[in-house]
Amino acid sequence: MLLNRPSLILASRSPRRRELLAQLGVEVSVVPADIDETPAPGETPRDYVERIAREKAAAVQPAADACVLAADTAVVVDGDILGKPESLDAGRRMLRRLSGRVHQVFTAVALRSPRDLRVICRETRVAFRALEDAECERYLASDEPWDKAGAYAIQGLGGAFVERIDGSYSNVVGLPLCETLALLRGAGIPSALDDPAGGA
Numbered sequence: 001m002l003l004n005r006p007s008l009i010l011a012s013r014s015p016r017r018r019e020l021l022a023q024l025g026v027e028v029s030v031v032p033a034d035i036d037e038t039p040a041p042g043e044t045p046r047d048y049v050e051r052i053a054r055e056k057a058a059a060v061q062p063a064a065d066a067c068v069l070a071a072d073t074a075v076v077v078d079g080d081i082l083g084k085p086e087s088l089d090a091g092r093r094m095l096r097r098l099s100g101r102v103h104q105v106f107t108a109v110a111l112r113s114p115r116d117l118r119v120i121c122r123e124t125r126v127a128f129r130a131l132e133d134a135e136c137e138r139y140l141a142s143d144e145p146w147d148k149a150g151a152y153a154i155q156g157l158g159g160a161f162v163e164r165i166d167g168s169y170s171n172v173v174g175l176p177l178c179e180t181l182a183l184l185r186g187a188g189i190p191s192a193l194d195d196p197a198g199g200a
């Protein structure tokens with residue numbers, strides 16, 4: 001017998017997050033959440049992404065038995081949170097700061113079910129090689145940096161800036177797959193790795 005499983009709303013306009021959930025075999029309906037993403041004074045990067053993920057999940061009103069998943073990703077260097085670049089100059093400054101050193105990427109995921117709200121946060125350390133000014137200018141002339149925290153995409157051409165990572169790759173792209181799977185299982189939402197009838 002097929003049980004009635006809770007449906008999942010993805011409170012995100014990020015195509016990467018939708019693709020990562022599709023990779024898990026999880027179907028979603030998309031309802032983007034528009035909230036103010038300004039960091040609060042003195043907020044740590046971890047507190048910041050957790051708060052924003054929680055606020056995105058709270059901004060969407062689900063039907064009675066549905067769950068809402070939201071996430072937030074920030075690139076952090078010297079304790080400073082780099083969001084998405086708002087101008088060519090901002091993008092250039094971000095890439096220069098990341099050049100030739102290690103930075104952190106924090107992603108928080110919030111899953112709101114009719115029972116509760118759970119939030120997890122993961123950190124990945126990413127090492128960039130030294131970037132040449134001319135290649136940064138070519139990169140900034142592409143479409144890639146603009147909707148990405150820190151002005152680069154590890155899954156695209158920006159992957160050529162990355163010497164090594166320590167931690168989850170999918171966390172950098174916007175949704176840590178292991179931890180997201182665990183959250184979904186906790187809320188009774190099956191992935192392609194689970195028995196759709198609800199057995200073990």
Ligand SMILES: Cc1cn([C@H]2C[C@H](O)[C@@H](COP(=O)(O)OP(=O)(O)OP(=O)(O)O)O2)c(=O)[nH]c1=O
Nearest residue numbers: 012013014072073148149152153154172173174
């Ligand atoms: C560092 C990095 C970030 N990103 C993306 C992930 C996120 O989509 C984005 C960070 O911005 P977010 O505010 O986390 O997400 P978003 O605005 O794209 O979507 P929404 O708020 O509606 O959920 O940067 C990459 O795709 N690749 C990378 O290598």
